[in-house]
Amino acid sequence: MRKIFDFHIHVGHYYEWSLKARQLWLETGPFWRDIYNEAGELDIDALHKVLVGEGVVGGVLLPEYALHTAGVLPVERAIAVSQRYPQYIPFGALNPEIHKDPVAEFERQLELGVKGLKIHGVHCQHPVNDKRLYPVYEICRDRNLPLMLHAGTSVFPGTRLRHADPYDFDDVAVDFPELSLILCHGGRGWWYQLAEFMVQRHENVYIDVSGLPPQNLLNYYPKMAKLSTRFIFGTDFPGVPGVAANAEKIVGLGFSESALENIFTANAARLLPDFSG
Ligand SMILES: [Zn+2]
Numbered sequence: 001m002r003k004i005f006d007f008h009i010h011v012g013h014y015y016e017w018s019l020k021a022r023q024l025w026l027e028t029g030p031f032w033r034d035i036y037n038e039a040g041e042l043d044i045d046a047l048h049k050v051l052v053g054e055g056v057v058g059g060v061l062l063p064e065y066a067l068h069t070a071g072v073l074p075v076e077r078a079i080a081v082s083q084r085y086p087q088y089i090p091f092g093a094l095n096p097e098i099h100k101d102p103v104a105e106f107e108r109q110l111e112l113g114v115k116g117l118k119i120h121g122v123h124c125q126h127p128v129n130d131k132r133l134y135p136v137y138e139i140c141r142d143r144n145l146p147l148m149l150h151a152g153t154s155v156f157p158g159t160r161l162r163h164a165d166p167y168d169f170d171d172v173a174v175d176f177p178e179l180s181l182i183l184c185h186g187g188r189g190w191w192y193q194l195a196e197f198m199v200q201r202h203e204n205v206y207i208d209v210s211g212l213p214p215q216n217l218l219n220y221y222p223k224m225a226k227l228s229t230r231f232i233f234g235t236d237f238p239g240v241p242g243v244a245a246n247a248e249k250i251v252g253l254g255f256s257e258s259a260l261e262n263i264f265t266a267n268a269a270r271l272l273p274d275f276s277g
Pocket residue numbers: 008010210236
């Protein structure tokens with residue numbers, strides 16, 4: 001089985017997801033049945049077992065503070081998983097509506113052990129180029145911590161598509177040329193071409209292909225093979241039909257072995273010193 005680093009794994013208790021998030025995303029895959037205990041809490045050992053069974057050798061764990069849409073899955077869940085299994089790397093998350101002092105909250109999360117940050121403007125209803133977050137982006141830049149931005153559609157009620165405006169993402173890439181920026185879902189919905197253009201234009205921009213039908217990737221990104229150092233495998237686990245199956249579909253697209261290595265492990269290892277590959 002191919003070794004996979006999954007750059008996009010959501011962690012939290014079952015009951016922390018909103019009802020709609022469970023119905024429209026979490027329960028569309030098979031994994032939710034195995035990873036929570038009877039009380040609806042995340043069973044860390046069960047999660048690890050499921051991921052290992054899919055060929056996952058490590059991953060990025062994502063909290064979420066989407067008060068009005070997906071739910072609030074605090075950073076402590078990601079930290080708990082990584083403390084038991086350090087091959088999973090916890091990221092922080094912020095929502096300016098909840099975190100009135102984003103710098104103070106991010107510093108708290110850094111103390112807990114996060115190694116990067118995910119911002120979800122679509123679920124948290126704010127633009128990603130929100131100036132309240134710029135001091136936090138400066139911290140990420142200065143400490144060489146990757147910043148993930150949810151870049152594309154979401155089907156949950158209450159989500160604001162205006163905050164998936166590609167020009168907002170371009171602003172962050174332009175304003176922080178030394179910050180590693182990952183466009184999660186690579187412009188899903190209607191701006192794949194612009195996302196690929198941003199990868200070409202900005203040396204610091206990457207695409208994580210989570211939440212996209214893998215068999216369509218070369219239609220969305222015709223230059224993906226040439227740009228393989230900038231495309232990263234991720235799934236949006238646990239709301240995904242299969243991790244190994246998704247990986248196999250990507251293998252089936254005919255990339256070179258070195259491109260596959262970049263996509264599945266090497267790019268993640270370069271971005272995350274805590275993952276040796
Ligand atoms: Zn996601």
